[in-house]
Amino acid sequence: xxxxxxxxxxxxxxxxxKPDELxxxxxxxxxxxxxxxxxxxxxxxxxxxxxxTNPTRDALEESLCxxxxxxxxxxxxxxxxxxxxxxxxxxxxxxxxxSDNVYGGTGRLFxxxxxxxxxxxxxxxxxxxxxxxxxxxxxxxxxxxxxxxNPMMAITDIAAVAAICHARGVELSVDNTFLSPYFQxxxxxxxxIVMHSTTKFLNGHSDGLGGVLVCTKPEHAERFRFVQKCTxxxxxxxxxxxxxxxxxxxxxxxKQHDANGRVVADFLKGHKAVERVFYPxxxxxxxxxxxxxxxxxxxxxxxxxxxxxxxxNTFAKSLKLCLLAESLGGVETLxxxxxxxxxxxxxAEGRARLGITDGLMRVSAGIEDVEDIVADLEQxxxxxxx
Ligand SMILES: *Cc1c(COP(=O)(O)O)cnc(C)c1O
Numbered sequence: 001x002x003x004x005x006x007x008x009x010x011x012x013x014x015x016x017x018k019p020d021e022l023x024x025x026x027x028x029x030x031x032x033x034x035x036x037x038x039x040x041x042x043x044x045x046x047x048x049x050x051x052x053t054n055p056t057r058d059a060l061e062e063s064l065c066x067x068x069x070x071x072x073x074x075x076x077x078x079x080x081x082x083x084x085x086x087x088x089x090x091x092x093x094x095x096x097x098x099s100d101n102v103y104g105g106t107g108r109l110f111x112x113x114x115x116x117x118x119x120x121x122x123x124x125x126x127x128x129x130x131x132x133x134x135x136x137x138x139x140x141x142x143x144x145x146x147x148x149x150n151p152m153m154a155i156t157d158i159a160a161v162a163a164i165c166h167a168r169g170v171e172l173s174v175d176n177t178f179l180s181p182y183f184q185x186x187x188x189x190x191x192x193i194v195m196h197s198t199t200k201f202l203n204g205h206s207d208g209l210g211g212v213l214v215c216t217k218p219e220h221a222e223r224f225r226f227v228q229k230c231t232x233x234x235x236x237x238x239x240x241x242x243x244x245x246x247x248x249x250x251x252x253x254x255k256q257h258d259a260n261g262r263v264v265a266d267f268l269k270g271h272k273a274v275e276r277v278f279y280p281x282x283x284x285x286x287x288x289x290x291x292x293x294x295x296x297x298x299x300x301x302x303x304x305x306x307x308x309x310x311x312x313n314t315f316a317k318s319l320k321l322c323l324l325a326e327s328l329g330g331v332e333t334l335x336x337x338x339x340x341x342x343x344x345x346x347x348a349e350g351r352a353r354l355g356i357t358d359g360l361m362r363v364s365a366g367i368e369d370v371e372d373i374v375a376d377l378e379q380x381x382x383x384x385x386x
Contacts, residue, residue, distance in 0.1 A: 008067070008182060009251035016062030017244060028059040030241045052229050056237040060244050061212075064202070067181040067247070068194045070214035072221035074228055075240065079177065079197025080105050081233035082211030086144070086173060086195060088227050092118030094141040099126040099156060101149035101354050103175065103197075104343045127287065129160040136168050144195075146175040147184075148291070151303040151338045151362040152355055153278040155287035158294060162190025173213075177201070177329070182254040183297040192216050200329030204246040204253050208239040253331065254297065256367040261300030264365045267374045268304050273315075273384040275305040275359075300365035301328060303338070309358035311384050312337055316361070318380035321372060328364035333373050336362050 006014070019026050031054055036047040047053050057075060065073035076082040083106055090096065098110065100123040110121045124131040126145045136143070143165050147156040158174060165172040173193040174186035180201040186194045196202055198210035213224055228234050235243075265279035280291035281298030291298060306312045316324045322333040326341050336342060339358045343351055351357075365373060 015066035016059045030237045031055045057240040060240040068214040069187045073214045074224035075235040076211040078209040079211035085227045095120045095139045097135045097143045099145045126156040127154040133164045144173045158189040206330035208242040257300035258297040260365040260370045263370045273381040278303040303362045306359040315380045321376040333366035334364040
């Protein structure tokens with residue numbers, strides 16, 4: 001384990017990723033085992049059964065814990081499995097305040113599954129911190145926010161919301177998927193728990209699902225370790241390895257994602273077929289100043305308004321390099337249509353409330369040569385006329 005004095009890129013390469021003691025192999029091996037031989041009854045080498053611990057997964061948890069500046073990390077089979085584990089902090093009757101523009105799958109889990117167990121949820125626009133204060137009740141246990149939001153790119157002031165939560169004895173969890181720990185450190189801003197879909201930027205190569213909860217308190221570590229063991233939704237050794245490998249290049253990837261995101265946003269803003277661009281790095285974004293203060297980069301997630309479903313589809317069909325696909329945070333540029341893809345389950349009324357129109361397209365700018373990304377977007381937009 002390196003110490004705090006090392007920089008982010010160094011920790012991403014070394015923390016949790018020590019050479020193998022047995023052979024000196026510089027990469028953490030993939031331990032494909034479900035069980036471990038015990039020396040005698042009651043005596044083992046620290047591992048009993050792979051649902052509880054696996055050395056590849058343990059290494060990954062140490063790595064992610066270091067990158068988010070937490071005290072423990074717990075990985076799960078997907079981002080949704082991590083949020084499901086988060087819900088086990090609650091009991092029947094408990095209440096959660098959540099960002100209204102939260103990831104579609106999160107709202108679906110809360111409303112269609114967790115309400116069956118007596119949990120209640122209130123959705124507010126957390127980009128206005130006072131809305132959080134107004135929504136907290138005596139039975140509120142958790143405030144769960146996402147910033148920037150998907151796909152409208154609204155920013156929530158993490159430190160302001162953390163102060164509101166802590167004054168009321170409520171814990172704050174932050175979905176940090178869109179920026180990764182490279183650009184945003186929620187725990188340093190007061191969050192109690194950071195959640196990620198590691199499927200996105202942390203993995204970075206669109207080749208494995210995963211989720212993590214990074215925590216700050218001993219009771220979190222005890223709870224989520226127990227939940228991994230009890231519910232079994234853990235990350236496989238192979239996908240743990242893919243993440244360990246992906247995380248080593250997180251710093252360089254994020255720098256390039258950010259550089260490309262800025263160029264793509266500027267280009268789209270200047271194209272006559274685009275009515276509006278949502279990107280916190282643009283001076284006209286309503287929370288540009290807050291984003292600049294709270295984040296160390298603007299990242300590569302942005303959305304644009306093309307005016308209608310028909311225009312969005314003409315654009316999507318015309319792409320030759322960028323891929324029309326769900327997901328984000330991969331090395332390749334991924335473009336999606338939130339109304340029919342990520343936010344279909346939200347329903348037309350919900351989408352209208354959030355400003356997710358049929359003409360909105362979301363872009364996850366990859367790390368290809370930016371001229372090639374721009375040229376592809378340009379030829380597809382040129383088919384729309386103005
Ligand atoms: C993808 C995503 C999730 C869900 O993660 P999975 O790994 O797909 O289960 C949660 N939050 C955000 C912001 C996401 O982008």
